[in-house]
Structure formats: structure tokens, C-alpha cells
Amino acid sequence: MKLTGAQILWESLVREGVTEVFGYPGGAILPAYDALLDYPIRHTLVRHEQGATHMADGYARATGGVGVAVATSGPGATNMVTGIATAMLDSSPIVCITGQVGSRLIGSDAFQEIDITGITLPITKHNYLVTRAEDVAKTVREAFVIAKAGRPGPVLIDITKDAQQASCIFDWDAAAPTIPGWRHAHPIGQEQLARAAALLNAAERPVILAGHGVMISGAMDPLRQLAERAHIPVAVTLLGIGGFPASHPLNLGMMGMHGEAWVNTAIQEADLLLACGMRFDDRVTGNLKTYAPHAKKIHIDIDAAEINKNVRVDAGLIGDLRDVLERLLPAIAVNERAAWAQRIAGVRGDAAVRDIQQLPDDGHLYAAHVINDLWRATTSDTIIVTDVGQHQMWEAQYYHHDAPRSLITSGGLGTMGFAVPAAIGAKRARPDAEVWAIVGDGGFQMTMCELATAVQERLAIKVAIINNGFLGMVRQWQEFFYERRYAATPLSGPDFVKLAESFGIHASAVSIRGEVLPAIADARAHDGPVVIDFRVEQEDTVYPMVPAGADLDAMIRRPNPIAETGAD
Amino acid sequence: MSLHTFAVYVEDRPGVLNRVASLFRRRGFNIHSLAVGHSEIPGVSRMTAVVQTDPGGAQRIQAHLYKLVNVLRVEDITTRPAIVRDLALIKVTADQQTRTSLVQLAHVFNARIVDVAPESIVLEMSGSEAKIDGLLEVLRPYGVLEMVRTGRIAIARGSGAESTERPSGALEVDEGISYSV
Numbered sequence A: 001m002k003l004t005g006a007q008i009l010w011e012s013l014v015r016e017g018v019t020e021v022f023g024y025p026g027g028a029i030l031p032a033y034d035a036l037l038d039y040p041i042r043h044t045l046v047r048h049e050q051g052a053t054h055m056a057d058g059y060a061r062a063t064g065g066v067g068v069a070v071a072t073s074g075p076g077a078t079n080m081v082t083g084i085a086t087a088m089l090d091s092s093p094i095v096c097i098t099g100q101v102g103s104r105l106i107g108s109d110a111f112q113e114i115d116i117t118g119i120t121l122p123i124t125k126h127n128y129l130v131t132r133a134e135d136v137a138k139t140v141r142e143a144f145v146i147a148k149a150g151r152p153g154p155v156l157i158d159i160t161k162d163a164q165q166a167s168c169i170f171d172w173d174a175a176a177p178t179i180p181g182w183r184h185a186h187p188i189g190q191e192q193l194a195r196a197a198a199l200l201n202a203a204e205r206p207v208i209l210a211g212h213g214v215m216i217s218g219a220m221d222p223l224r225q226l227a228e229r230a231h232i233p234v235a236v237t238l239l240g241i242g243g244f245p246a247s248h249p250l251n252l253g254m255m256g257m258h259g260e261a262w263v264n265t266a267i268q269e270a271d272l273l274l275a276c277g278m279r280f281d282d283r284v285t286g287n288l289k290t291y292a293p294h295a296k297k298i299h300i301d302i303d304a305a306e307i308n309k310n311v312r313v314d315a316g317l318i319g320d321l322r323d324v325l326e327r328l329l330p331a332i333a334v335n336e337r338a339a340w341a342q343r344i345a346g347v348r349g350d351a352a353v354r355d356i357q358q359l360p361d362d363g364h365l366y367a368a369h370v371i372n373d374l375w376r377a378t379t380s381d382t383i384i385v386t387d388v389g390q391h392q393m394w395e396a397q398y399y400h401h402d403a404p405r406s407l408i409t410s411g412g413l414g415t416m417g418f419a420v421p422a423a424i425g426a427k428r429a430r431p432d433a434e435v436w437a438i439v440g441d442g443g444f445q446m447t448m449c450e451l452a453t454a455v456q457e458r459l460a461i462k463v464a465i466i467n468n469g470f471l472g473m474v475r476q477w478q479e480f481f482y483e484r485r486y487a488a489t490p491l492s493g494p495d496f497v498k499l500a501e502s503f504g505i506h507a508s509a510v511s512i513r514g515e516v517l518p519a520i521a522d523a524r525a526h527d528g529p530v531v532i533d534f535r536v537e538q539e540d541t542v543y544p545m546v547p548a549g550a551d552l553d554a555m556i557r558r559p560n561p562i563a564e565t566g567a568d
Numbered sequence B: 001m002s003l004h005t006f007a008v009y010v011e012d013r014p015g016v017l018n019r020v021a022s023l024f025r026r027r028g029f030n031i032h033s034l035a036v037g038h039s040e041i042p043g044v045s046r047m048t049a050v051v052q053t054d055p056g057g058a059q060r061i062q063a064h065l066y067k068l069v070n071v072l073r074v075e076d077i078t079t080r081p082a083i084v085r086d087l088a089l090i091k092v093t094a095d096q097q098t099r100t101s102l103v104q105l106a107h108v109f110n111a112r113i114v115d116v117a118p119e120s121i122v123l124e125m126s127g128s129e130a131k132i133d134g135l136l137e138v139l140r141p142y143g144v145l146e147m148v149r150t151g152r153i154a155i156a157r158g159s160g161a162e163s164t165e166r167p168s169g170a171l172e173v174d175e176g177i178s179y180s181v
């Protein structure tokens, strides 16, 4: 069968199971767009190519499948860079397809020619420049293998215009991927497993650190079995939230910079850490020199380059988490560890008194209240997508996730502007799920143009703007570390309700606690997209906080609640 | 921190050298030298990369290299008995008076004279970096006009597991290492 390169592109994507793509057309990708009309793939027209990449990312994270974004050459391709980097740092499998100028023009600074494979070299797992129609099918197949396999990540395929236009024989079977550098993870030896099990069984104060790898590998069940059998409390990373049910008695909560005090205290007092698919990010460890000083460390990760990268470990088990945990389980002894549980409960009690949930309703609207109310009002299969900043941390603290993949957030790159487009992508992936974007007034203004996408595509995302009139998280750093000199953090914005309405979106504003639940109920009852402008306390602070690079237990704690509300 | 030598087998494709070099830069490793050429397998190039790092860094370099899709095999041959060579071409000022002593020097250092012109000669020397540095030092006073060096290339001695006969066109999987794409 003879097809054009453009037809082969879609033919191949269809065979890879792709039904949704997010993109924006332009000259160099026009042949592909023209051919798209004949294939059973739905195209979501975005408003900015960064949005397309975040949508593909949100799509991927909501399902575990691969998200696909399409853009033209030059500015279309460079607009994708932030989204590709976001996916790279959070190990999210996306395939980005960009048009490129004709192959004979490459290197000539032709109109909208940019070296996008060069630009994205360090932020993709792999990338391709395709200059012949004959190479399209094989490249697409390889790209999907690479994006999904091992530690997932973004792959970019840059296809020249002539490769899209030329015709050749399409032979799917002949285009089977051949990746000579491909290796399967070497199965872990019985000896290594036995050693890890012995360390675990001997521990009196163990803590499990559960990361994003739990979701990626689908290791929720063996993780839970292991924790329950050996009575080991589980702390999660920001991206590990949902990998272990928040409502489980062994759940500690999020670790690290904005983790609750008892979580970090438990880690610092632990005599063993079992790290599962997490990469000891600096927001997780604080000062490495004083990190978990008494603990032996076991690290299970599929990426050999993560072992001993930040933290020196006593046992590194390289492999798929689910597989490793399943093989480890039979060797794990049942153990009550009552003294350790008691110790942790003790530390936890102190923090609960300082918890913002205990604050009286004093007329102020706190972001944490809004988020906690949203949690009360929604079910555990709701998908929450957050942006970056204070609201992101409050979400992690006050929305209690029981289900895997129910929180989607940009952790490693911390990309503001992520929430709205990623929520659109998540809604595409799981149209029946309730999807909320929680976003600051700063980040919202970065990608709010994608509201038009939601309207055009009838995607009923619910957007909760946590509007504090500041670039809140940066303001917080200025408060703590720059003597409250608020350089460039006070932020104005449009009337978000009018703005949303101008898009044809149902919207409301909330400024007192009593209106929070009714507004949420109203949003849930409405069957289109909704924006709620939550006008919260302007100079609120995320507690606790481990200053960057400080010891993990040197937390800035929430002041006594009486003091905080005393003025009112 | 010391110099580590890696033999890296890569697919012979456009851009692969760039990917490897970019990896070292991106991860903050300093390349002391990087030499590339064909290997014994058609379609496969072999690089010799010399990097300043510690043993932990050397392990991570190996793991990171394996993550590059076009990298087929990595051997850290730092501690293995190996032949290590650098090739230098050095153009030195030479006239009637100095030419004879330069020829003698070349002889002592086992270097070859590969070009003689009225005002200069070109010496070719292969050997360890230190030996070549030694030659260079004694040549300086004569006036070194130009020099080019390949950087280290290295191959393990004898018939270690790695250097046994391989089926052509294929590389064995190193059983000692786990890695993912």
C-alpha cells in the first residue's frame, strides 16, 4: 500500500492506539494536518503549543498511556520546550510531533527553521529528525516504545515537510522497532533480595518512601501488602501522592520541604528507609549531610543512574518496582513495631494542634480551608490538577488522595501554567471523571487562554483559582528570607468572573468560608466548564517549611494558632 | 577524583557524538579527552572517553550512557590492564643547524619524522600522554608551530571476557549491569 508520509504518520499513530492528539497547525506541518481529516483521531486545537504539551502530559498522567502533541516548525516547536521539559523531569510519557522545513532547506536558516532536535536534546529521552517518508512508521513505533519503557519520558519526532509529502510503501510489520541499544533491566538476584529483606526485618524504626514510581509501575498493591505485613509507615513524595491511600492508618503524608512535621521527624529518626520509585529530590531530603542520619537505606528504582546519585544507599535494587516488591514480599517478616507506631503518633499529636483545620472561622478565607472543603465535597475518584506555588502545597496537605493518579502536578520543573491545560488533557483521557484545576492567580494568567480550548471542545473542567493577589510562594520566600521586601510579587489581574464569562464559562467569586461549599456544589452541578475565583487571605503562609538546603527537621513551624487569630 | 577511561560502543549515526558530549556537559562531568572512530563491528563506532571523576561518578556515567538510546555498550577500563595510546603530530621550526638534533630527539622518543620542509619538520608520535608530553617539552625550545593530538584511545589487554570473539554485528549484553532505556 502506497501512502504519503503524512498518512503513514496517522496510520502509525492509530495502530499505536492513539485516539486523541493536542496541537496547533502551521506551514511545515500542514501536510500532516490535511491527512488527519481521514483518520479516526480527535484533534484538540489548543491556544498555545505549551498548552498542547501540558495536555498531552495531563492525558498521560491520568491514564498511564502516552499523550501526543503536534506543532509546526520554528515558533510552534520552541513553544513546546517548557512542556517537554516538564514531562522529562516528572518521567511522563509524551510523544511530540513537529513539522520541519523541507530537508533540502535544513541548515539554511529557512523561514521558521529551528534546530528543535538540538534544542530538545537534553530534555527528551530521545528525539528524531525524519527526512524520508520511508522512516516515518519505524520512527513512530520506536518513539512509543521509548516513551513508555523503563523510566518513561518525552520523545520528539521532527518530520520535514517533504517527508510528509512524499509517498512510499507502508508496511507496518517491516517497520517493527529495532533499537540495538535496548536492554531489559537485569533481573535482581536472590542474594540482593535476601540482603534487602534482612535489613528490613532487622529494622525497628523503618519508613517507606513512596514516589511517583509506585504509580508508573502500578505497584500500589504490593506496596500496601508490604507496609501492612511489616507495619511500616509510608511517607509519600509530592508525585507519590495517591500511590498509598491517604486514609490508610499507616499513611504518614507528604515528606520534604512542605511535608508535615511528623513525617520529616519520622524520617530523621528512622533506622531504615525503603525508597520505592522516588529520586531523593532536594526538596525531599533537605541538607544531604544530615539526612536520615541513623537510617540504613534501600533504594528500589528502575533507573540505575538514580542509585547513589543524591543519597548513598546500603542496597540498590534496580528494576521495576512492582516486580521487585512482589519478589521481596515473601521474605518480609510480620512485625507489629508497636513502639515505633506509638512514637509517631506522639509527634503527630503535636502537629494536629497547629493544623489550620483547627483554626476558627474568623471571617478570613484561607486557601487551606477552600482545598479541604473541596476534598470533603468530592469523591476519591476525582482528579485534581494543580499549578505551582502555595496552593500546590496546600493541596498536597489538605486534599487527601486515596486513589492513584488522582493528583496531577508539575513537581520537578515546577511549571507555572501547567494546571489548566493539564486538566484539559486529563479530562480528555478520563471524560467521565470529575476534573478540578487548582491554580494560583499568577499561574492561571500564564495559560488561561486554554479556557477557550475547554469551551470549544466542551470539556467540563472545574477551575478553582486561589486568588491571593500575590505570586504567593515567592512572596513567602521574601517574607522568610528577604525581610518582606516584596519585589515584583504583588500581582493584579482581571475580574476573573467576567473574564470566564466572556469565554462563555459559568463563573462565581467566593470570599467567605460559608460560600465555599455552595460554590463547589454549584460547579459540580453545572455540566460545562466552571471557574470559581476564591479570594483568599493575601499574606498566608505554607507551614511547615524546611528552608532550601536546611536540615529536614529544622522546620519553620506554624505559629501557635491562638497567636495567629488573636488580632481578630 | 581521578581520570577514568571508558570504551563506549555507539551506533554509527548522525548526532550520536553530540548526544554523548551533551550528556557529559549536562551532568557536569569534565571530559579530559574524547576520541571516536570505527570499531570492529560494521555500523558501530567506538569512543574512548576520559573523564575526571570519582568511582561513584564513574558508575553514574556508565548508567547515564546506557540511557542514551544509541549507546550499545560501555566498559570502564580504568582499572583493567589496557593499552592506552595518544597520537600526536607536531610541527617544529627546523633549519640547517637544528634539523640533526631534532632527528636525534625523534629517535630517542621513538617518534617518526613524517615531513621535512626548508623551515620546519613534522614529527609523529604515538604513545602514552606522558611520553608525548615529554617529547613536547624538549621540542618547545626549538619552536613548536602547530600540534594536533587525538586524545586517548584504549583497548583492554589479552582475552578478557570483553575482548573475546563476538559474532559480527552483535554486542553481548553485559550481565553485570542492569539498565533501562
Ligand SMILES: Cc1cc2nc3c(=O)[nH]c(=O)nc-3n(C[C@H](O)[C@H](O)[C@H](O)COP(=O)(O)OP(=O)(O)OC[C@H]3O[C@@H](n4cnc5c(N)ncnc54)[C@H](O)[C@@H]3O)c2cc1C
Residues within 6 Å of the ligand: A089, A090, A091, A150, A151, A152, A210, A211, A212, A213, A214, A216, A217, A236, A237, A238, A239, A240, A254, A255, A256, A257, A258, A259, A276, A277, A278, A279, A280, A281, A283, A284, A300, A301, A302, A303, A306, A319, A320, A321, A322, A388, A389, A392, A393, A410, A411, A412, A413, A414, A415, A473
Ligand atoms: C513549589 C514546590 C514545592 C515542592 N515541595 C515538595 C515537598 O515538600 N515534598 C516533595 O516530596 N516534593 C516536593 N516538590 C516536588 C519535588 O520537586 C519533586 O518533583 C518530587 O519530590 C519528585 O518525586 P518522585 O521522586 O517521587 O518522582 P519523580 O521525580 O517522577 O521520580 C520518579 C522516580 O521513580 C523511578 N521510576 C519510574 N518508573 C519506575 C518503575 N516502574 N519502577 C521503579 N522505579 C521507577 C524513576 O526512575 C525516578 O527515580 C515540590 C515541588 C514544587 C514545585
Ligand SMILES: Cc1ncc(C[n+]2csc(CCOP(=O)(O)OP(=O)(O)O)c2C)c(N)n1
Residues within 6 Å of the ligand: A387, A388, A389, A390, A391, A392, A413, A414, A415, A416, A417, A439, A440, A441, A442, A443, A444, A466, A468, A470, A471, A472, A473, A474
Ligand atoms: C514558569 C514559572 N515562572 C516562575 C516560577 C517561580 N515561581 C514559583 S511559585 C511562584 C508564584 C506562584 O504564584 P501563584 O500562581 O499566584 O500561586 P500561589 O503561590 O500564590 O499559590 C513563582 C513565580 C515558576 N515556578 N514557574
